[in-house]
Amino acid sequence: MLIEPPIYLNAMLTDFRIAGGAVRMVKFEHVTQLQQLAEPVIFNCTGLGARALFDDQELTPIKGQLTVLLPQAEVNYLTLMEDDLYMFPRTDGVLLGGLFQKGEWSLSVDEATRARVLRGHAQFFGSFRRCPRAGLNDFRPGRVFETNRSNLAV
Numbered sequence: 001m002l003i004e005p006p007i008y009l010n011a012m013l014t015d016f017r018i019a020g021g022a023v024r025m026v027k028f029e030h031v032t033q034l035q036q037l038a039e040p041v042i043f044n045c046t047g048l049g050a051r052a053l054f055d056d057q058e059l060t061p062i063k064g065q066l067t068v069l070l071p072q073a074e075v076n077y078l079t080l081m082e083d084d085l086y087m088f089p090r091t092d093g094v095l096l097g098g099l100f101q102k103g104e105w106s107l108s109v110d111e112a113t114r115a116r117v118l119r120g121h122a123q124f125f126g127s128f129r130r131c132p133r134a135g136l137n138d139f140r141p142g143r144v145f146e147t148n149r150s151n152l153a154v
């Protein structure tokens, strides 16, 4: 299942508010601040922030990076390819990935990754230009089309 985070997360927040919930922004500098909260139940959703807050050295970042193209409403499919390449469409853009870099804290854009991702997708979608154009008559029984597995679109 795929969701569009900007739409889905906003809808969740709206539901939460409609149900009587309220949002208060607090930066917890120390774990003792949590003990001073009046709320009887606390869900810890601090992500990587939990590493410092709870001194949990096991928490490790995994860096990802996306390249976002202009939205294209006609793209209603996604692709998963070799070399960790993938594409999926959202209302606000076409997202190209990917990167999965364990232990990397940097939030800066990695230009080599951006170039690899763009080049990989250009090669993949560009390869369609070499496909012979097929008319409906070409799909008669007995006709065989060769496919390259690495070029399969899901």
Ligand SMILES: Cc1cc2nc3c(=O)[nH]c(=O)nc-3n(C[C@H](O)[C@H](O)[C@H](O)COP(=O)(O)OP(=O)(O)OC[C@H]3O[C@@H](n4cnc5c(N)ncnc54)[C@H](O)[C@@H]3O)c2cc1C
Pocket: 026, 027, 028, 029, 045, 046, 047, 048, 049, 050, 053, 062, 063, 064, 065, 066
């Ligand atoms: C490039 C990229 C692409 C991704 N694509 C997908 C995808 O397509 N689908 C998918 O499911 N996941 C995707 N992910 C992963 C997804 O973003 C994370 O799994 C998700 O954001 C984790 O949510 P979370 O609420 O646990 O943590 P976070 O989103 O990290 O939220 C933690 C929150 O806690 C706050 N916080 C931390 N410390 C403190 C503190 N001391 N006091 C107060 N607040 C604090 C932070 O400010 C933050 O708001 C992607 C990640 C990356 C990097």
